[in-house]
Amino acid sequence: MKKFKLFIDNEWVEPEDGKYFTSYCPATGEPLAELASASANDVNKAVQAAKRAFPEWSKTDGDVRADLMMKALSLFKARIREFAEWEAKDVGKPIKETMGTDLPYAFRAMEYFSNLGRQIRGNVIPLPGRSALCYETYEPFGVVGSIIPWNFPLHIATRTICPALSAGNTVVLKASSLAPITCSMMAEIFLEAGYPKGVINIVSGSGSVTGEAMLRNDDVNMVSFTGSTEVGRRCLHSSAETNLKKVLLELGGKGPFIADKDCLVSDAVNSLIIGFCFMQGEVCCASTRAYVHKDIYDEFVEKLVARCNAIRLGDIMDPETQMGSLIDENQFKQVDKYVKDAVADGAKLLCGGFREMDAPMDKGYFYRPTVLEVASNDLACVQEEIFGPVVTVKKIDNFEEALELSNDSVYGLGATVWSENYRTLLKATETFNAGIVWMNTNVMSKIEASYGGNKQSGLGREGGVVGLMEYLKCKNNVLYTGPRENYYGFED
Structure with missing residues (x-):
């Protein structure tokens, strides 16, 4: 079984108190690796290493930083299958997803942000009177703490640390204790690529101890x-x-999905299914509230239920498997409770709503895709994030009603609309209170574009030029070039 120490200052070090924890495969229950539990003092050691490295790293030429990351990328690509298998086992997702999404997205983040970091530029600001040269420059913050979740460890880690490093910051990365293995493995890549001491540090441990120590440092x-x-x-x-x-902050979501009467029904159904079943529905931007026009409702729901029942759950290392296991027992209990409570509150269970127990799924937490028909937008299953393969469907009379119901949420991350009328689509983009609007597609997140939410879905954006700029602070510089100033009239 693998064993990972803490990666601090380009060295693998034992945790101060000698404590380790075990990471298990959610799909099989097998122990995968032991990882060090970082104490507050361990976190501070990592932070101090990053702080010492910052002055030189921040002044390192952007091309040098970019070339280092491209070297790391080359090493990473050479180990794609190894990382994909560990990511699948540690998260409980199908190997098809890690090979087709997680690793390619991580690679693209490294390539995109390394090259974007070569081009960081400021602005010259024309001032009235032309008595001063005013220009803005952008500088790194210093030490960046990156705390990432368990659903997409490699993708989200690279989406945050790559722009941070490319901008000239140093980093302390902490993965979730539920899926920490591949982030610790990444330290091997950065070390072999030749990153200077302290520029990237990777610690593992619980959120209550390790994460809290980072937040309060x-x-x-x-x-x-x-x-x-x-x-x-x-x-x-x-x-x-x-x-x-x-x-x-990139936080929770409760994504609305509108299927208007003129949409391509079959395509829209497929879009909704990937919207709430991809990664077992454990996705913040998942489409979990469907509002379907009454004229197409019966056809839409019939296709939705039939296709959900056909999704293949099973061995996560089988490339034919389409859905894996929920992350752990607690998550399974949460998802199942929401479904049972919804039925008790009047929702109609159209399919799913149970855990698969046939081999090889009997030792994991494989939950069938679940469709709940609802009459009210006020139910907990409609308003609260479930984080599992569960979608609610509601019949709506018109598009305006669907928009109103869509915005009736504390969240505002992703929103989806299907229609063949471009006016309808454009109206939706103007009306949705969301950070991302998908039109005739779904959950399309690309490194080149911004990603983030409104309301209680977060603050700021990851991805794209906007995402890079989040890791830079703006400085206004003013050089006076006008006549001598003597505001108070002092004599020389």
């Missing part, structure tokens, strides 16, 4: 957190109570 200048809205609030509290570090 005064030498951490910025935190990027992806996870629940509840913990996002904790990040803001910690920032307010300590050094007012910048906080970038």
Whole structure:
């Protein structure tokens, strides 16, 4: 069984108190690796290493930083199958997804942000009177703490640390204790690529100890957190109570999906299914509230139920498997409780709603795709994030009603609309209170474009040029070039 120490200052070091924890495969229950549990002092050691490395790294030429990341990318690609298998086993997702999504997205983040980092530029600001040269420059914050979730460890880790490093920051990365293996493995890549000591540090441990220590460390200048809205609030509290570090948050969601009467029904159904079944529905931007026009409702729901029942669950290492296991027993219990409570509250269970127990699924937490028909938008299953393969469907009379119901949520991450009328699509983009709007597609997240939400779905954006700029602070520089100034009329 693999064993990972803490990666601090380009060395593998034992945790201060000698504690380790075991990561298990959600799909089989088998132990996969032991990882060090970082204490608050361990986290501080990583932070101090990053702090020491920052002055030189921040002044390193952008091309040099980019070339290092491209070298790391080359090493990463050479181990694609190894990383894909570990990612699948640690998260419980199908190998088809890690090979087709997780690894390619991680590779693209490294390539995209390394090259974007070569082009960081400022602005010259024309001032009235032309008595001063005013220009803006962009500088790295310093030490960035990156705290990532368990659903897409490699994808989300690279989406955050790559722009941070390319902008000249140093990093302390902490993965979820539920799926930490591949992030610790990444340290091997950065070490072999030749990154200077302290530029990238990777620690493992619980959120309550390791994560909290990062949030409360005064030498951490910025935190990027992806996870629940509840913990996002904790990040803001910690920032307010300590050094007012910048906080970038990508939080929960409850994505609406509108199928208008003129949409391509079959295509829209397929789009909804990937929207709430991909990664077992454990996706913040999942489409989990479907509003379907009454004229196509029966056809839509009939196809939806039939296709959900046909999705293949099973051995996650089989390339034919389409859905894997929920992350752990707690997540299974949460999902199942939402479904049972919804039925008790009047929702109609159209399919799914149970855990598969046939071999080889009997030792995991494989939950069938679940469709709940609802009459009210106020049910908990409609309003609260379930984080599993569960979607609610509601019949609507018109498009305006669907838009109103879509915005009736505390979340505002992703929103989807299907129609063959471009006016309908454009109206939706103007009306949705969401960070991302998908038209006649779904959950399409690309590194080149921004990703993030409104309302309780987060603050700031990851991805694209906007995402790179999140890791830079703006400085206004003013050089006076006019006549001598003597505001108070002093004599020379």
